[in-house]
Amino acid sequence: MTLRLAAHLAAPRVAAAPMPPFEGLDAAAVTRAAVAQGAESEAFAALVAAGQAAGESRPLDLIAIAAWRAGAITLRADALARLRERDSDDVAAALLGCAPHEVAEFVERQAADRWFMPGSDGKAGYVCSVGGFAGIGGAFRRPVEEGVALADDGAFAVREGPRWWRIDADVWCARLVPLDAAPREASGVVPLRADEPVASAMWADGVRVSLMVPPQTHLAWLYVERA
């Protein structure tokens, strides 16, 4: 099967659940705000429900972590800060999809390596795809022709036709926004072979992140290799 739409490998596989109420908070408004930041609506609701079922008593922790886990990259720093301050790992484990004893390692390693998940050392593989053909709900009108790694951790810029886009991604999220102009790093070099990375970067020691453009799709893949 060829993947045609943008997707994240680590996207939470959760059964749809209604958004549970928050005491003193407008749950619908919080969901709208999280979705505006890039969280997937159903995943956010299901994660919040899962966190509450696991006994979470701090709603702001739950909102931050669930929103990040559901795809809101702008909540990344807040979620990590909250995870660092927590005593109990049971709820965090339920939200992050790992074992309770792995939460501390996840939080520590994420500070330097935004692609880390417990068990990912020594492995290589696809993290996420972004873009996709505009005609079926994606963002790109043409296949990606050029890409460059930007200075910011987890950031690439890609060009499809005359348009440049910025990608910001991590283990859970990928945000795509149009750029007004070509980034300074743009070289105009188009890769000759489809199986070669369009761009690569090593923002963390031993972690190479590559931008691939598979043939016959309008997607750009992020691919991570670890030493």
Next chain:
Amino acid sequence: MADRWHHLSASPTSPRATAPQQMTAEDLVSGGPRHDVGLDERLRQAYYWIVNTAVISPYYDIEFSVTPPLTFSLGDAGAELSLPDDASYSSNVLIPLLTFAVGGRCLLVGGPGRGKTTVAVLMGVMAGTDAADVRRSVQQGQPQLTVSDLVGIPLPKDLIGASRLTDIGIAWRDWLSLPVKIIDEYNRIPTKTQSALLTMVAEGYVESHDQMRRTAPDGGVESWYFTANDDAGGGTFPVIQALKDRLDVTVQAVGFNSRFFDELVARVEAGDRPEDNVPAELVFDADDRAAMRALVRGLPIEAPVRRRLEFFFSHFEFVQHGGKRFEYRTKDVVATSGVDVGSIVRANGGADLEADLGAQTLNGLSVRALQTLVLFSKAMAWFRGSGTVTAADVRAVLPFVLRGKLQPHLDHPRFAEGAEPELASDAASWLTSLWDESGRLFDALNLGRTDPVGDLLHEFSKGLDGLDGVEVMRRLTAIESQIRAVADAGKLYGRHFDDLTALKYLHQRYTAYLAWRERG
């Protein structure tokens, strides 16, 4: 019942392509970090609120497109509908809003009931004035409007007791110090009262009985909105040229789109007015307005865009038969002599009238018009969230800045021989076409890459200190060589006029330097 007035764009209206701004869970719960919303983003929110909620203006005539827009030919009169692929805007809202941002003067023209005054009143409310006070302060132009009606009256008791004019206290009208001033139907105001208005608009003060009052509000940023049902000389009184010239932009109000009739019915039923429902987030206090103007002014225009602008300006002042001396061959010399500029333009057999953009106008551009174009181009770029002014920003505001300032030569073949007769009544499209044509010529002449006159000016700008005689002679020869190149081409256009004048200036500066050096 849902509050249909207070919906603002929740997501950034023009996402900046920088690293994602980090948020906290508290931000999500409280509706977002409002303090982090920049002034440009707030102005965009104001724009979208006005066009989508307040005045319902589905006319997207200021177009931006990354790729050539999809276009459809419609009807049998050359109509074309284009679908741009980047955010595009309604001029009748955006241009007044940019006027608000820069503290400028905007003329809204159009027939009655097209939302001209409503848009102006919204700007007043956005400046922090109560909606009722803004409505009350709208000055209604009418044939009996006196200077006293406009500015205030001398106190009667002082009139009796005063021995000098300075002893007379004036009861100034409150509207004079408001940050947004609205003059309705300004072409119905008598000429003498227009002159008082001109002092206010041009100088920022008003005078009565030897007393003076400054009209600028706290923070120093004031915007003016004038409305008229005609800007072609109609109205009860002709508008004095100096006042007309002070108006930075002119925008056409548009009619109501019948497909949005339901909203109109809802308003009638609710008895609502948009100006009574401006969201608090869209109010800009004096500090905001001062900061906004400073941010707009500080936006850079890079050299390639400046060069395109220079080239555009260069077309219009020159007219081949305008005078005998080279420097006097201008439309202004002709016009101030009382001679018909059109006939002088048509007398030019040395240049191709259809290729000469300058032949399409009866005048050149004033320095004030150029400054306004620069300022509004910056405002447009800033509004779009861009860090620098692009040629697209200039193109977008140019027809509104130059309308009424660059006069079309209606006997030119372009208007007169039926090729594009609509341009005679559609100034905005004509002015845009001038910019586009100038850009094509600029590219065809490869002026973006080679600019020998610019190089000579740049060389001169480094200063003359320590320059030896041989180098000066080399530069003088280079200047003469450039002049000869134009002379050899035979035909002379406006773009050459400015170049030749600049070359003569350089020649004179170097010659004077050489003479001074030889004397010393």
